[in-house]
Amino acid sequence: MTGYPTRIDFAAAAEIIRDVAANRMLKAERVPVTRAGGRVLAEDVVSPVALPPFDNSRMDGFAFAHASLSKDGPTVLRLAGEQFAGRLQNLDVGAGECVRITTGAPLPRGTDTVAIKEDCVEEGGSGSGSVRVPSGIAPGADVRRRGEDVSAGVRVLEEGYLLTPARVSLAAALGVASLAVTQRPTVAVFTTGDELVEPGLPLAPGQIYNSNRDLLMALLRAEGLEPTAWPTLPDDPERMETMLTDAAAAFDVVITCGGVSAGEKDHLPGLLATHGRIHFWKVRMKPGMPVLFGEMDRALFLGLPGNPVSVLATFLTLGRGVLDGMQRRREPRPHWKAVLAAPWRKTHERLEFLRGQLASAPDGRLQVTPNAADASHQLRAAADSNALIVLPEGAHDYRAGDVVDVIGC
Numbered sequence: 001m002t003g004y005p006t007r008i009d010f011a012a013a014a015e016i017i018r019d020v021a022a023n024r025m026l027k028a029e030r031v032p033v034t035r036a037g038g039r040v041l042a043e044d045v046v047s048p049v050a051l052p053p054f055d056n057s058r059m060d061g062f063a064f065a066h067a068s069l070s071k072d073g074p075t076v077l078r079l080a081g082e083q084f085a086g087r088l089q090n091l092d093v094g095a096g097e098c099v100r101i102t103t104g105a106p107l108p109r110g111t112d113t114v115a116i117k118e119d120c121v122e123e124g125g126s127g128s129g130s131v132r133v134p135s136g137i138a139p140g141a142d143v144r145r146r147g148e149d150v151s152a153g154v155r156v157l158e159e160g161y162l163l164t165p166a167r168v169s170l171a172a173a174l175g176v177a178s179l180a181v182t183q184r185p186t187v188a189v190f191t192t193g194d195e196l197v198e199p200g201l202p203l204a205p206g207q208i209y210n211s212n213r214d215l216l217m218a219l220l221r222a223e224g225l226e227p228t229a230w231p232t233l234p235d236d237p238e239r240m241e242t243m244l245t246d247a248a249a250a251f252d253v254v255i256t257c258g259g260v261s262a263g264e265k266d267h268l269p270g271l272l273a274t275h276g277r278i279h280f281w282k283v284r285m286k287p288g289m290p291v292l293f294g295e296m297d298r299a300l301f302l303g304l305p306g307n308p309v310s311v312l313a314t315f316l317t318l319g320r321g322v323l324d325g326m327q328r329r330r331e332p333r334p335h336w337k338a339v340l341a342a343p344w345r346k347t348h349e350r351l352e353f354l355r356g357q358l359a360s361a362p363d364g365r366l367q368v369t370p371n372a373a374d375a376s377h378q379l380r381a382a383a384d385s386n387a388l389i390v391l392p393e394g395a396h397d398y399r400a401g402d403v404v405d406v407i408g409c
Contacts, residue, residue, distance in 0.1 A: 002278075002281075003278075004273075004277075004278040004279060004280055004281060004294075005279075005280045005281075006280065006281050006282050007282045007283075007284060008280055008282070008283055008284065009283070009284050009351070009393070010283055010284065010285050010317070010351045012280075013280055013283045013285075013291075013293070013318060014317075014318065014321055016279050016280055016293065017279075017293060017318060017321045017322055017325065018321060018325055020279055020293075020295070020300065020325070021300065021321065021322050021324070021325020021326050022325055024252075024300055024325070024326050025182070025325070025326060025327075025328050026182050026183040026184075026185060026252065026326050026327060026328075027182070027183050028042035028043070028180045028181065028182055028183070029042075029180070029181060029182075029183055030178045030179065030180050030181075031178060031179060031181055032177065032178050033168060033171050033172050033176055033177060033178060033179055034172075036163045036168055036171070036178075036179045036181055037163055037164075037165055037168050038162070038163065038224035039162075039163050039179075039181035039182070039184070039224070040160065040161070040162055040163070040181060040182045040324075040327040040328055040329045041157055041158065041159055041160065041161055041162075041163055041167075041179060041180070041181060042159060042180040042181050042182045042328060043159050043180040044155050044157065044158055044159050045155070045156055045157035045171060045174075045176060045179065046153060046154065046155050046156070047150045047151065047152055047153065047154055047155075047156050047174050048152065048174060048175060048176070049152055049174055049175060050146050050147035050150060050151055050152045051147065051149045051150035051173055051174060052144050052145075052146055052147070052148070052149060053146065054088075054106045054107075054146050055106065055107045055143060055144065055145055055146050056104050056105060056106050056107060056143070056144050057101045057102065057103055057104065057105050057107065057114045057142060057143065057144070058103065058114065058142040058143060058144050059103055059114060059116045059117070059142045060101070060102050060103050060116070060117045061100075061101060061114045061115050061116045061117040061119075061120065061142065062077070062079075062098040062099065062100060062101060062114065062115050062117070062120055062131050062133065063083065063093070063098060063099050063101040063107055063108060063111040063113070063114050064077055064093065064097065064098035064099075064111055064113060064115070064133070065093065065095065065110055065111055065112055065113070066112055066113040066137070066139040066140070067095065068095050068096050068097070068098075069113075069133065069135070069137060070135065071135075072135075073135050074132050074133060074134050074135055075132070075133045075135070076123070076130050076131070076132050076133075077096060077097055077098040077130060077131050077133055078096060078097045078098070078129075078130050079097075079098060079099070079100065079122070079124075079129055079130055079131050080093055080094070080097040080098065080099055081093075081099045081100070081108075082099060082100040082101075083099050083100070083101045083102075083105045083106065083107075083108050084101075084102045084105055085102050085103065085104040085105045086105070088106045088108070089108065091108035091109065091110075092108070092109050092110055093108050093109065093110035093111050094110060097110075098111075098115075098131055098133070099111065101114060107143060112139065112140060112143065113137060113138075113139055113140055113141050113142075113143060114141060114142040114143055115131075115133045115134070115137055115141070115142075116142060119133075119134050120132060120133055120134070150170075150174065156170060156171075156174070157170065157171065158330075158331075159328070159330075160328055160329055160330030160331060161329075161330065161331040162329065162331055163179065163181065182326075182327040182328045182329075183327075184224065184225055184226070184327070185225065185252035185253050185323060185326050185327065186226075186228070186250075186251045186252045186253070187220055187225055187227040187228065187251060187252065187253045187254075187255060187323075188227070188228050188230055188247040188250070188251040188253070188254045188255070188299070189213060189216050189217060189220070189227050189228065189229050189230065189255050190230050190232070190233050190243070190244070190247070190254070190255070190256040190257070191210055191212045191213045191216075191232050191233065191256070191257045191258060192232065192233040192234075192235070192240075192256060192257060192258035192259040192268070192306070193232065193233075193235060193258050193259070193306065194234055194235045195207050195208055196208065196209070196210040196232050197209055197210065198210055199211075199214075210232060211308055211379065212257040212258070212306070212308055212311050213229055213232075213257070215308055215311055215312065216255060216257060216304075216311060216315065217229055219312070219315050219316075219319075220255075223320070223323055225323070227255075228251070230243060230247060231243070233256065233259065235259075235267075237267040237270075237271060240259075240267055240268070240271060241271055241275065244256075244271065244275075244296065245275060245296070245297065247299065248275075248276070248296035248297035248298065248299040248301065249297045249298060249299075250298075251298075251299050252298070252299060252300070252326065253299055253300050253301075253302065253322060253323070253326070254296065254299045254300070254301050254302070255302045255303075255304065255315075255319065256268060256301075256302070256303045256304065257304050257305070257306055257311050258304075258305065258306030259303070259306070260281075260290045260291065260292040260303040260304070260305060260306075261290040261305065261306075262290075266290075268292060268303050269281055269292055269303075272292065272294045272296060272301055272303070275296055276294055276295050276296030276297065276301060277294050277295050277296075278292065278293070278294040279293045279294050279295070280292075280293050280294075281293075283318075284349070284350045284351060284393070285313075285314075285317075285350055285351045285352070285353065286348060286350045286351070286352045286353070286376075287305070287307060287309050287310040287313050287314075287353070287376035288304070288305050288310040288311075288313050288314035288317075288318075288353075288376070289305070289350065290303075290305045291303065291304060291305060291310075291314045291318060293318070293322075300322055300326070302318070302319055302322055304319070305376070307376035307377045308376075308377070308379045308382065309355070309375075309376045309377065309378060309379060309381070309382050310376045312382050312409070313353045313388060316353075316388060316407060316409065317353060317388070317407070320333065333407070334408055335405060335406060335407050335408070336358070336366055336405075336406045336408075337366070337403055337404070337405060337406070338358060338365075338366035338367055338368040338387075338403070338404060338406045339361070339365055339366070339367050339368070339400075339401050339402065339403055339404075340367070340368060340369075340370065340389075340398055340399070340400055340401065340402050340403075340404055341361075341367045341368060341369040341370075341400060342369055342370060342400050343397070343398055343399050343400050344370045344391075344397075344398040345397050345398070346391050346394075346395055346396050346397070346398065347395050348395060349393055349394055349395060350393060351390070351391070351392060351393050352389075352390075352391040353388040353389070353390060353391075353407070354370055354371070354374060354388065354389040354391055355370070355371040355373075355374065355381050355382055355384075355385035355387075355388065355389070356368040356369055356370045356371055356385055356386075356387050356388070356389045356406070357369045357371070357384070357385055357386060357387065358386055358387035358406055358408070366406070368387055368389055368404065368406050370389060371384060371385050382409075385409060386408065386409050387406045387407060387408055387409055388406070388407040388408075388409060389404050389405075389406055390404060390405040390406065390407060391404065
């Protein structure tokens with residue numbers, strides 16, 4: 001018997017991660033709106049002003065009162081001035097008059113409708129004379145009304161959601177100068193194994209290049225983080241202990257690759273059990289079954305298997321949950337339903353995350369093509385894929401056209 005869950009199903013592992021990460025939520029900080037992109041919002045944003053803040057023109061053209069138009073055909077209006085985007089001019093537009101106006105310019109007093117410049121004919125020269133306006137223009141045409149996008153005093157951005165470029169732009173448009181966001185976790189990245197050699201150096205017999213470090217660093221940077229790569233952990237438990245305890249005292253998260261299975265050189269489960277706490281070890285998933293999760297000192301500890309495809313799958317499906325929980329992210333990650341473009345035979349009982357290529361079919365449906373190279377060491381298959389196909393527990397024969405869940409890589 002162990003003092004922690006082992007060989008648990010994926011849903012149980014994800015729930016444990018949510019609960020543990022919720023107790024390790026990071027503090028909030030205020031940052032300028034210009035630096036808030038990619039962060040998780042720590043408090044709701046309520047609009048301080050309406051958007052647009054005033055009635056304005058949707059197009060370049062001429063503004064006038066709709067009541068000035070003839071019902072029987074085109075109307076000639078006297079050109080009484082100009083209103084460009086910027087400060088509102090002190091213009092009063094009377095019956096039978098119009099003003100030249102540009103896109104985004106505020107509507108002068110006495111106007112409620114805009115005619116597009118290309119549909120009108122100026123008479124008497126630029127800046128003076130008159131304008132022939134066509135018939136059939138609806139009241140309020142090409143006018144953006146105050147508050148039609150956002151009313152003042154309403155919630156426009158929700159705590160726990162990612163600040164995408166469009167959401168940052170919305171905050172800026174409302175005049176919000178700074179936003180409360182959750183601090184980003186600091187992350188230490190380790191790879192393990194005496195067989196690892198850095199890219200660019202010659203390989204001796206039995207050695208391989210260290211690809212997992214660059215894989216993890218790229219995955220973490222894609223999350224907007226600035227991870228720190230530590231030297232490779234040797235297959236020596238004492239040296240491992242020294243390096244890991246140093247990292248665990250200084251970082252919010254420690255992520256390792258390799259050394260978590262049951263081999264003679266897999267020391268990490270024992271080290272974590274001795275110097276920290278294991279929350280679970282081994283999940284009924286493919287690839288990535290030996291994944292290890294716990295904590296040591298101030299850090300949450302995520303031990304990923306050594307095969308690169310296992311690193312990819314476990315980070316995307318479980319590792320991101322650790323980071324999301326610590327950053328108070330409540331917004332669900334994108335996922336889709338798609339039809340299989342080819343049949344697939346699943347012969348094992350574990351939940352599987354199969355690599356595949358997600359694309360739009362000619363009929364507009366999303367379809368995903370499984371990659372036949374499905375072994376956990378086959379990195380080329382992962383490089384050729386842009387999605388993980390979620391195949392539930394249980395052996396099953398899938399047919400082309402079956403609907404499956406898909407996670408973006």
